[in-house]
Amino acid sequence: MAIQIYNTYTGRKEEFKPIQPGKVGIYLCGPTVYDYFHIGNARPLLMFDIFRRYLSYRHYDVKYVVNVTDIDDKLIKKAQEEHVTVGEVARKFTDAYFEDIKKLRIEQPDVSPRATDHIPEMIDLIKRLIANGHAYELDGDVYFRVRSYPPYGRLSGKNIDDLQSGARVEVDERKEAPLDFALWKSAKPGEPHWDSPWGQGRPGWHIECSVMSMKYLGENFDIHAGGVDLIFPHHENEIAQSEGATHVKFVNYWLHNGFLNVEGEKMSKSLGNFFTAREIVAKYRPEVIRMFFLLKHYRSPINFSEERICEARQALERIVSTLDSINTLIGVGADIDRSESEFVRGLKQEFIEAMDDDFNTALAIAKLFELVKEANLIIAKETITENDKSILMEIRETFYEYNTFLSILPGEQKSDSMVNEGAYIDLLLEIRRELRIKQEWKLADQIRDRLNELNIEIKDSKDGTIWRRK
């Protein structure tokens, strides 16, 4: 079965057929760097990174581009408020963006183009649009002539007449039509600006994505992604601009993630009901946050609350503790010959089918829990055969394999101090073991309680005592 993807453009799931066999070009509308991004903004960054890595896992050669919008109204406003330059705002929050995605275990895109590095290309594209009648200049501004592009509204399922009657924007009287949107804006005093054939100014918001996606992925590329709120007008405008200039189909598959809500309302800066990603990642492990998102299909809205995050943490704990048990039972590095069991193979196939079906991570994760259940059943047995062991190994290998794109297992990297700490804890537990043999419960319990206060959890079992950080 081939990979199926829900395409907003056609409104249905379609078989994914890359333009070039074995290769995929993906563009995601990235952050506007005027502030730290919040946990809702993290959803597309996190999910599409997983999809991109999954496609790599499925042997596609993926080129993944996520832009950085470093010039727009919000940056200008922020700079004015803080009495710094727009460049300083952009630098600060671009750095923060890269730090934050790293903390969330999101991999670097192959290309992270900045809007301000592509002004000449934007000017070129606008020139082409003017030349072929899709755009017009007005006192140093340039507008796209929506009426000149008949398919306008196709992506968002809107028609131009409805849009005009429902328009709530104050209409710029100079424009030919209310829906015409800015490609180039003349500079106001004190604003950043670039020279152009229409005087000094700056690009409109939508043009950068057309330019940068086509520059790095070609005039026609496979996948363009973003939040549902970008469907209109941003992506609609991108299509009009790009196809108006090239007369080539812009994007084959449009993917849109659902919103993250807080108590039923969307999380947004303007509503003030947001948490920055860095706040959340400081409070919960990145794996937990990833699990939280994975537990729901990317196109559905997801409700954010600490309770939901804690549920995700518990769910993840179930996986991690089973893997721990496997490791203590058969050793971390053990390598015994394995004949792939029917059971594991079946579930692996179901996992892949779930992922292939429009990236149904919620279903895929459920398959993982069925593996966990099987592993626990084996672990609980009185006698464990060699065959049992090999099944446990297969299950463990499966988790490691899928973790290459899920990144939900605890990170390997441990600092030196943590390694040392581990040695001390082992020492304490060794002493405690002696005490328990001598039935000196009081002292033994004291060690347990004190370690617990230090967030080290002790679990006694017949196979010995294991510990972990809470």
Place this chain on the structure above:
RNA sequence: GGCGGCGUAGCCAAGUGGCUAAGGCGGAGGUCUGCAAAACCUCUAUUCAUCGGUUCGAUUCCGAUCGCCGCCUCCA
């Protein structure tokens, strides 16, 4: 007003024209244990918002109703 989506157990959440409606959290029992914690196991929806229709058969398709949400303006 226009367009789109959603309504599945206490909560979260997949899914399908007909076989036992996944999985997780929580809860209840049990196992293990010096005690504890943790963990594990078992159980936890005669039913899929409501009402009609199509069908041999619908939670799944169609229509209506009610409720919730998003977009139509910057927004992931």
